[in-house]
Amino acid sequence: MTQFKEISSTAPSVSDAGGVAARQGFKYQDHLAAKQFIKMLANSLCVRMECETADDILLVWQDQDDVLHEYIQVKSTEHDSKKWSKTEITSRSNKNTASSVAEASLLCDKYPAKARFRLITLRAVSKPLLPLTIPFSERTDISGVNELASAILKARKTTRSANGNDLEFWAKNTFWEVTGDKLSVEAKNLLSLNEICDRYGAVPDHAQLKDLYSKVLKWVDEAASASRKTSPSKKIISRVSADNWFKAETAGVIAKRSENFNPYRAITPNFFTTLTELSEDDIKRSLSSYDAEFELSTWRSRKLADYLTNWVPEVSLKASEIVSTDQNSWNEKFKFALKRISDDSELDFLTIMSETLLHSIIRNFFDSEPIACKIFSGSTDGIRHFGNAHVVRRKTHDELWLGRSSVIAACEFEEICNFVIQDLSSLLQPEILLKEKDIIISLREPQHLLPTDLEHAFDRGASFDRLLENICIPILVGYDSAVLKGGFSKDYKDTLALEVTECYERLKSKLPSKVDEYSINVHVIAIPIECTTTLLNQFENILKSK
Known part of the structure; x- marks a missing residue:
């Protein structure tokens, strides 16, 4: 409209x-x-x-x-x-x-x-x-x-x-x-x-x-x-x-009400602060980056790992499962979520952490409603679809955000770009996109969600083109930051913002041609990390201790 x-x-x-x-x-x-x-x-x-x-x-x-x-x-x-x-x-x-x-x-x-x-x-x-x-x-x-x-x-x-x-x-x-x-x-x-x-x-x-x-x-x-x-x-x-x-x-x-029929309306705790925001509407590209910050001159790796683990139940449970949870049964639900992870042989802790990171960013900064349990619907040869799917409400219309997240330990950002672009290229294929629509329809529980103007596009008989008109692809890149490795300084945020912007320009120039062919919005989300290996180990250890 x-x-x-x-x-x-x-x-x-x-x-x-x-x-x-x-x-x-x-x-x-x-x-x-x-x-x-x-x-x-x-x-x-x-x-x-x-x-x-x-x-x-x-x-x-x-x-x-x-x-x-x-x-x-x-x-x-x-x-x-x-x-x-x-x-x-x-x-x-x-x-x-x-x-x-x-x-x-x-x-x-x-x-x-x-x-x-x-x-x-x-x-x-x-x-x-x-x-x-x-x-x-x-x-x-x-x-x-x-x-x-x-x-x-x-x-x-x-x-x-x-x-x-x-x-x-x-x-x-x-x-x-x-x-x-x-x-x-x-x-x-x-x-x-x-x-x-x-x-x-x-x-x-x-x-x-x-x-x-x-x-x-x-x-x-x-x-x-x-x-x-x-x-x-x-x-x-x-x-x-x-x-x-x-x-x-x-x-x-x-x-x-004791029975919460919409689990995604409650205010969620935030952890990150916004580092940069850039929008290029004419080419349908945008960037936002977020900083986990230092605390007493130490980058908050352990606290970030703990923060992400708290999102795991929402990532792994259906809306109907979440709303049936009360304070006394939450621990049992958490254990059930962890069992679902361990039972899925195609999932590893790096994938869980990466997709949970993207999920938490979209939920907190874009007030989204997710299509739950998305990462648990992969094929026998691994996850060959978008790990995150969210409805994001804009001022004039609703958008379906289909995202993949990559947290990579690499010294050269060129290596990260190549990995991300190769991953995205494999997803932007007609057979993958058509399967994606079927997965979303099967996982949606509209009775637990706010009404959206995308309902006509979610119709099982509707063509995928209807969804394409309102799709945005958020690409989250979590990477080892040279700035953060250098330790805390009072002006580190300014230097970090320059690093992020440079990374965005390099990634933007390499996006696959299918993005423009389908006229899709792309939103790059950059998360600088001091050491991805350390963060992953902390995340895995916390989950295993639950």
């Missing part, structure tokens, strides 16, 4: 007369606004909503460069039992102004965007108005809508919106929704909200769900009550802000 271009829906001259001034008692409308809020959370094409600006509720939809405004008018007055009629929606409260229900709705169409309209009422509609109650996606026979549109136009021929549209246009672009009373709307909203919570990995109990819903109601109520003149920005709720708020709220629900 392209970046939403802000289109103001607040008129140049506004006042608080009307809806804002008469907020007291409009609780039915609040529940309907809450319904739209929940709909916005569920659909990424809905980029924002507004309360009592252009209409009672405004939804802004965007698909690529197409922007659509949906103007929603709520009619809760039920002074009699009669059904809504064509005459009632075209009758003016003031004969000298365009004050009928249909005209008031049409006149909202004054902003640079496509327009659609929605009427939400408690009362049902009479037979002539029934065509408007058919959703747009189901209007296969539009003759009834066209006849009704012509009839409504005849009632008020001269009324035009600021964009030049008449009541015939309004009728053809209006959906009439007949809904239940306040309690009925609330009950349906709670069900919908619970479904959204489940997609975000949270399973709230009844009290938590009611509390979450009350916060939604408060938000839309405050937006509706805000002054158009003094606080116009408070009347707007963007999907980004709603989504961020909802993630924080569901994270709180998850933290309070």
Whole structure:
């Protein structure tokens, strides 16, 4: 989805007369606004909503460069039992102004965007108005809508919106929704909200769900009550802000629940500090490097080994296995993870350490959700696929990160480059990539993960090309650093950053041609190590002692 271009829906001259001034008692409308809020959370094409600006509720939809405004008018007055009629929606409260229900709705169409309209009422509609109650996606026979549109136009021929549209246009672009009373709307909203919570990995109990819903109601109520003149920005709720708020709220629900259905949302401890960051978007290349640092003039090799071993259960266990773990059974789960490692004859401790290092970096610095147990699905001739697979959420889209990690003891970086490039070249083969997709599908447990816009690409019947469009390959290189071998100095970070950047330039120039052929993003992650052999021995000894 392209970046939403802000289109103001607040008129140049506004006042608080009307809806804002008469907020007291409009609780039915609040529940309907809450319904739209929940709909916005569920659909990424809905980029924002507004309360009592252009209409009672405004939804802004965007698909690529197409922007659509949906103007929603709520009619809760039920002074009699009669059904809504064509005459009632075209009758003016003031004969000298365009004050009928249909005209008031049409006149909202004054902003640079496509327009659609929605009427939400408690009362049902009479037979002539029934065509408007058919959703747009189901209007296969539009003759009834066209006849009704012509009839409504005849009632008020001269009324035009600021964009030049008449009541015939309004009728053809209006959906009439007949809904239940306040309690009925609330009950349906709670069900919908619970479904959204489940997609975000949270399973709230009844009290938590009611509390979450009350916060939604408060938000839309405050937006509706805000002054158009003094606080116009408070009347707007963007999907980004709603989504961020909802993630924080569901994270709180998850933290309070003993059964954590999404094991990757908890905050993980970090060990490294960022050394360098470089992005070359024009060639789809980027670099980040991380420093394990010195402590009392000694490089933290032992502490790094200990840190990595703490990640082993998450690397080796499925999400469903992790969420079933409590504090008392964690040690047993750790032993089970180690047994899984020892039972796999194709895995060695260097591979485990390398892939665990990459896993920890992506999890901590890129807030990812992994495809678990990836390194335990190798072929009989060794691991011939990417050892790490993560979903990384960017600002505009989600990416699938497929990575391999290499921790190599070598004095010449040229030797490291040759090894990494040869390894990557062997992986970027059609048969390997197709098998990779099957492995990912079989290992994913979406019920334990946040929703992603890659779901269509994860479909078993979808071509791998769909995934290729959103793939990034992180290449982690852990190497013996000449700078770190020289020992601690106050300015070692500056020298280390230069070393890393030079390594990146040399590696970048040698990437296989398949990377450009498939138009894949490549992100190099460099980890300078004082002595890889020492680190490996420490890592292995700690694991064996568990």
